[in-house]
Amino acid sequence: xxxxxxxxxxxxxFEYETPRQVLVKNRRVGIVCRIIQxxxxxxxxxxxxxxxxxxxxxxxxxxxxxTKMKGxxxxxxxxxxxxxxxxxxxxxxxxxxxxxVMTNFxxxxxxxxxxxxxxxxxKNKCNxxxxxxxxxxxxxxNGFMTGKxxxxxxxxxxxxxxxxxxxxxxPEPPVLEAAENFTLFIKNSITFRQFHVVRSNLVExxxxxxxxxxxxxxxxxxxxxIFTLRDIIELSGFNYSDIARLxxxxxxxxxxxxxxxxxxxxxxxKYEFFGLYGTGxxxxxEKASLGYNFRYGKHYLENNVEKRTLxxxxxxxxxxxxxxxxxxxxxIPTLTAIGSGVGIFGVATVVCDVLLLHLLPKRDFYKNMKxxxxxxxxxxxxxxxxxxxxxxxxx
Numbered sequence: 498x499x500x501x502x503x504x505x506x507x508x509x510x511f512e513y514e515t516p517r518q519v520l521v522k523n524r525r526v527g528i529v530c531r532i533i534q535x536x537x538x539x540x541x542x543x544x545x546x547x548x549x550x551x552x553x554x555x556x557x558x559x560x561x562x563x564t565k566m567k568g569x570x571x572x573x574x575x576x577x578x579x580x581x582x583x584x585x586x587x588x589x590x591x592x593x594x595x596x597x598v599m600t601n602f603x604x605x606x607x608x609x610x611x612x613x614x615x616x617x618x619x620k621n622k623c624n625x626x627x628x629x630x631x632x633x634x635x636x637x638x639n640g641f642m643t644g645k646x647x648x649x650x651x652x653x654x655x656x657x658x659x660x661x662x663x664x665x666x667x668p669e670p671p672v673l674e675a676a677e678n679f680t681l682f683i684k685n686s687i688t689f690r691q692f693h694v695v696r697s698n699l700v701e702x703x704x705x706x707x708x709x710x711x712x713x714x715x716x717x718x719x720x721x722x723i724f725t726l727r728d729i730i731e732l733s734g735f736n737y738s739d740i741a742r743l744x745x746x747x748x749x750x751x752x753x754x755x756x757x758x759x760x761x762x763x764x765x766x767k768y769e770f771f772g773l774y775g776t777g778x779x780x781x782x783e784k785a786s787l788g789y790n791f792r793y794g795k796h797y798l799e800n801n802v803e804k805r806t807l808x809x810x811x812x813x814x815x816x817x818x819x820x821x822x823x824x825x826x827x828x829i830p831t832l833t834a835i836g837s838g839v840g841i842f843g844v845a846t847v848v849c850d851v852l853l854l855h856l857l858p859k860r861d862f863y864k865n866m867k868x869x870x871x872x873x874x875x876x877x878x879x880x881x882x883x884x885x886x887x888x889x890x891x892x
Contacts, residue, residue: 519863519866519867521853521863523853523857525852526849526852526853526857529845529848529849529852530845530846530848530849533844533845533848533849534842534845537838537841537842537844537845540838540841541834541835541838541841545834545837545838546834550756550824551830551831551833551834552826552827552830552831552834553756553758553824553825553826553827553830554691554824554825554826554827554829554830555822555823555824556689556690556691556692556822556823556824557689557821557822558687558688558689558753558819558820558821558822558823559687559688559690559821560685560686560687560688560751560753560819560821561685561686561687562593562594562683562684562685562751562817562819563592563683563684563685564592564593564594564596564681564682564683564684564817565592565681565682565684566583566586566587566596566598566679566680566681566682567583567679567680567682568582568583568675568676568678568679568680568726569581569582569675570586570673570674570675570676571675572672572673574672581673585599586598586599586600586673586676586679586812587599588791588793588810588812594816594817594818595814595815595816595817596814596815597789597791597810597812597813597814597815598676598679598726598812598813598815599673599676599810599811599812600671600672600673600676600726600740600741600742600744600811600812600813601667601668601671601672601673601741601742601743601744601810601811601812602668602672602673602808602809602810602811603662603663603664603667603668603808603809604806604807604808604809605660605661605662605663605806605807605809606806607799607804607806608658608659608660608794608804608805608806608807609658609659609802609803609804610656610657610658610659610803611656611657611659612643612654612655612656612659613654613655613657613659613660613661614647614649614650614652614653614654614655614661615638615639615640615650615652615653615654615655615661616639616650616652616661616662616663616665617650617651617652618663618665620637620638621635621637621638621652621653622651622652623646623651623652623653624646624651625646626644626645626646628646628653629642629643629644629645629646629653629654630642630644631643631644632644635653638653638655639655639657639658639661639662640655640656640657640658640661641655641656641657642654642655643655643656658805658807662792662807662809664809667742667743667811668742669742670738670741670742671738671741671742671811673741674741676726676741677725677726677727677737677741678725678726678727679725679726680712680723680724680725680726681723681724681725681726681729681815682708682722682723683698683722683724683749683751683817684697684698684699684722685697685698685722685751685766685819686698687753687819687821689755689757689821689823692757692823692825694755694757694761694764694823696753696755696761696764698720698722698751698766699722700720700762700764700765700766701762702720703720703721703722707721708721708722708723711723712724712725712728713725713728713768715732719767719768720765720766724768726813729747729749729770729813729815730745730747730813732770733747733748733770733771733772734770734772735747735772740788740813741811741813742788742811743787743788743789743790743811744788744789744790744810744811744812744813744814745772745773745774745788745789745813745814746772746773746774746789746813746814746815746816747770747771747772747773747813747814747815747816748770748771748772748773748815748816748817748818749768749769749770749771749815749816749817749818750768750769750770750771750817750818750819750820751766751767751768751769751817751818751819751820752766752767752768752769752820752821753765753766753767753819753820753821753822753823754767754821754822755821755822755823755824756823756824756825757823757824757825758824758825758826764823773816774789788811789811789812789813789814790809790810790811790812791809791810792807792808792809792810793807793808793810794806794807794808795808850867853867854867
C-alpha cells in the first residue's frame with residue numbers, strides 16, 4: 498500500500514504528459530468527426546449568434562401604462578331609462594394597468610338596515626327556531642341570525658341590509674349590451690436605462706390623425722393603440738356574449754423586442770391577448786364560481802334614513818403587462834460566446850477517441866500509436882529500421 502502511494506505521488510510530481518498528433522486514415526472516424534464539428538459550428542452560428550444574439554449585451558425595460566375607456570350605453574329597465582358613461586362602468590376610474598369594465602349587473606334598490614328573512618335559495622333553510630342560533634353568522638348567509646325561523650320562506654330571520662339581494666337570476670342578455678363597442682386606449686412608454694433609450698407605443702406614423710381613425714387589427718393596423726372590448730375578448734379566445742354575461746379576466750401583454758444595432762424606428766411594440774379566466778364552457782367538467790363579479794354600494798339619505806343601492810357587478814377584468822428587452826453589440830459577450838464555442842469543438846475529439854480506443858476492432862493498435870511511454874535514462878531514442886539504413890554510409 499505504501500509503495501502504491503509513493504508511486505502515485507512520484508508519478509504525479511515527476512511525470513509530464515504532452516499531446517501526440519496521430520493521423521488516422523479511417524473513413525468512419527473522419528466522417529463522425531466532421532459531422533460533429535459541423536453540428537457545433539451550426540449551433541454557434543445559428544443558435545448562439547443569429548437566434549440568441551450572443552454577441553449583444555442585454556437590458557430589460559422599465560415601463561408605465563396609462564389607459565382610457567370611452568363609450569356610452571343606454572338602458573331601459575322597467576321604464577327606468579338611463580345613460581351609462583365611463584364614470585359609471587369603469588372600476589377604478591384612475592386609468593390604471595388593471596381595471597374592470599362592467600358589462601352586466603344585478604341591483605338591489607332601497608336597502609335599509611333592519612330585520613328580514615334570508616333568500617330562499619336552499620343555502621340557509623330552517624325548520625324551527627332551534628336551527629337559527631341568535632347572534633351567529635353563517636358563511637353562506639347575509640347577516641346575523643335573530644333566532645327566529647320564518648315559516649313563509651323556511652329561512653332564518655337575519656339582521657342585515659334589507660331586502661336581501663337575490664342573485665339567482667342573472668340578466669341575459671347582459672344589461673350593458675353596448676359594451677362591445679366600448680374602446681380602450683393604451684398609452685405605454687418604456688426606457689432602457691443602460692442604453693439611454695426611451696420609446697412610446699405611439700411610434701413613428703402613429704400621430705393624432707392616425708389615432709382618430711384607426712382601430713387595432715392584428716394584420717391591418719397592428720400598431721393602433723385603440724381596441725374595442727369585443728376584439729379584446731375574442732382575440733383572447735373567449736366568446737363575447739358569455740364573458741359579457743358572467744364576467745371574466747383577460748391579460749394584454751405589450752412586447753418590446755428591440756435590436757439597437759439597427760435604427761431605433763424598428764423598435765416597435767407587439768400586442769398579445771390571453772384569456773386568464775372565463776366561463777369554463779370549454780372545460781370537460783363545469784367549474785364552480787364561474788366568471789368574475791364584485792359588489793359595491795351607493796349610499797344615500799332618504800327622509801333622514803340611510804339607504805343604499807347594492808350593485809353586483811359582472812365585468813371584464815383587464816390586466817396589462819409590459820415586457821421589454823433590448824440588445825446591442827458588445828465585445829465582451831462576443832468573445833465569451835466565441836470562447837465557449839471553441840471549447841465545444843473538443844466534443845468531436847472526445848467522441849472520436851472513444852471510437853478509436855474502445856470500439857473499433859484495431860483499438861489496441863491505435864492505443865499503441867496514440868500513447869508512448871518514455872524513461873528519463875533514455876539519452877537517445879531508438880530510430881526506426883528504415884531511418885537507420887538511410888544513415889549508413891554508401892560504399
